[in-house]
Amino acid sequence: MKILVTGASGYLGGRLCNSLLRQGYSVRVLIRPTSNLSDLPPPSSSASLEIVYGDVTDYASLLSAFSGCSVVFHVAALVEPWLPDPSRFFSVNVGGLKNVLAAVKETKTVEKLIYTSSFFALGPTDDGGVADENQVHHEKFFCTEYEKSKVAADKIALQAAANGFSIVLLYPGVIYGPGKVTAGNVVARIIIERFSGRLPGYIGSGNDRFSFSHVDDVVDGHIAAMKKGQIGNRYLLTGENASFKQVFDMAASITDTTKPIFSIPLWMIEAYGWLSVLFARITGKLPLISPPTVNTIRHRWEYSCEKAKQELDYSPRNLKDGLAEVLLWLKNLGLIRY
Numbered sequence: 001m002k003i004l005v006t007g008a009s010g011y012l013g014g015r016l017c018n019s020l021l022r023q024g025y026s027v028r029v030l031i032r033p034t035s036n037l038s039d040l041p042p043p044s045s046s047a048s049l050e051i052v053y054g055d056v057t058d059y060a061s062l063l064s065a066f067s068g069c070s071v072v073f074h075v076a077a078l079v080e081p082w083l084p085d086p087s088r089f090f091s092v093n094v095g096g097l098k099n100v101l102a103a104v105k106e107t108k109t110v111e112k113l114i115y116t117s118s119f120f121a122l123g124p125t126d127d128g129g130v131a132d133e134n135q136v137h138h139e140k141f142f143c144t145e146y147e148k149s150k151v152a153a154d155k156i157a158l159q160a161a162a163n164g165f166s167i168v169l170l171y172p173g174v175i176y177g178p179g180k181v182t183a184g185n186v187v188a189r190i191i192i193e194r195f196s197g198r199l200p201g202y203i204g205s206g207n208d209r210f211s212f213s214h215v216d217d218v219v220d221g222h223i224a225a226m227k228k229g230q231i232g233n234r235y236l237l238t239g240e241n242a243s244f245k246q247v248f249d250m251a252a253s254i255t256d257t258t259k260p261i262f263s264i265p266l267w268m269i270e271a272y273g274w275l276s277v278l279f280a281r282i283t284g285k286l287p288l289i290s291p292p293t294v295n296t297i298r299h300r301w302e303y304s305c306e307k308a309k310q311e312l313d314y315s316p317r318n319l320k321d322g323l324a325e326v327l328l329w330l331k332n333l334g335l336i337r338y
């Protein structure tokens with residue numbers, strides 16, 4: 001059985017490919033000529049790994065990549081806090097999914113499409129509750145263009161499911177854990193800022209809530225969805241719900257270092273975000289913090305993964321154990337010191 005993975009050069013996709021290869025699957029990855037493959041085994045060392053070049057915005061490249069595959073994991077997306085040309089979020093995240101759906105339909109061998117959505121597609125939980133797969137995004141506002149594009153893509157995926165398409169929709173929370181430090185690996189990037197002293201205080205007052213998913217739990221959830229995910233179903237692959245303040249406190253306790261002694265108000269982080277965006281426009285280097293990112297911290301994003309636990313045997317680890325692993329990993333890489 002041949003499995004195709006898009007986004008294999010990214011944080012989650014790379015981790016997924018490595019796990020599939022370890023489990024003996026034959027994997028074909030669709031990557032771009034510019035993709036950095038540092039987290040994948042060298043193709044010469046693994047007869048089970050095949051590389052094909054393409055782009056999710058290039059339909060013909062998807063058609064030839066999917067040929068002969070039984071399963072497609074569509075993990076690729078543009079995952080950035082901000083881009084100078086926001087229309088790119090729609091062309092890649094929405095246009096890319098449309099192309100993938102059409103190419104799967106035309107490739108007669110593909111039996112199942114596993115689509116990686118995001119908790120953002122379900123929308124915030126500002127009423128203080130914990131949402132499940134039945135929540136629909138209110139669409140009254142979007143914190144980021146990325147969120148807006150994932151909501152639009154989700155509607156297309158749900159419509160495909162309603163039309164009988166063989167698709168399973170997965171919704172990870174904020175993914176953290178070892179792996180490539182891309183823009184998608186937000187927790188590692190924030191921990192690096194915190195331990196380097198560049199982020200001396202808490203981010204805001206700690207009213208934010210996010211659901212933190214360990215990358216390897218999310219990978220296991222993807223593979224379980226391939227094996228036993230019910231066609232047309234949504235599964236939240238989330239984890240412990242916590243604030244970034246709690247993450248900082250846990251990190252301090254794990255590393256026996258001091259907790260921040262003050263909170264940086266969100267208006268100040270937002271002002272820094274505007275400066276970062278200005279800097280990015282001049283240098284072309286994308287910012288870590290942008291005003292849209294700060295918007296997400298003003299809301300709550302709490303979810304339950306009970307359905308995935310019941311049906312996929314999804315078993316998320318607790319945040320403290322996961323963070324202990326991340327901190328040690330970053331320390332061993334020389335990216336933080338404690």
Ligand SMILES: NC(=O)c1ccc[n+]([C@@H]2O[C@H](COP(=O)([O-])OP(=O)(O)OC[C@H]3O[C@@H](n4cnc5c(N)ncnc54)[C@H](OP(=O)(O)O)[C@@H]3O)[C@@H](O)[C@H]2O)c1
Pocket residue numbers: 006007008009010011012013030031032034035036054055056057074075076077078079092096116117118119150171172173174175176182183184185186
């Ligand atoms: N990170 C999170 O916290 C999080 C949370 C929930 C959901 N998700 C979802 O999980 C998925 C993976 O996210 P990630 O964190 O692993 O992101 P990532 O590290 O930024 O990886 C994104 C991947 O998509 C590829 N890609 C981007 N544009 C492409 C295009 N036009 N054609 C083909 N490939 C393209 C990238 O290729 P290059 O290497 O060539 O750029 C890269 O392999 C995404 O669907 C994201 O929405 C992520």
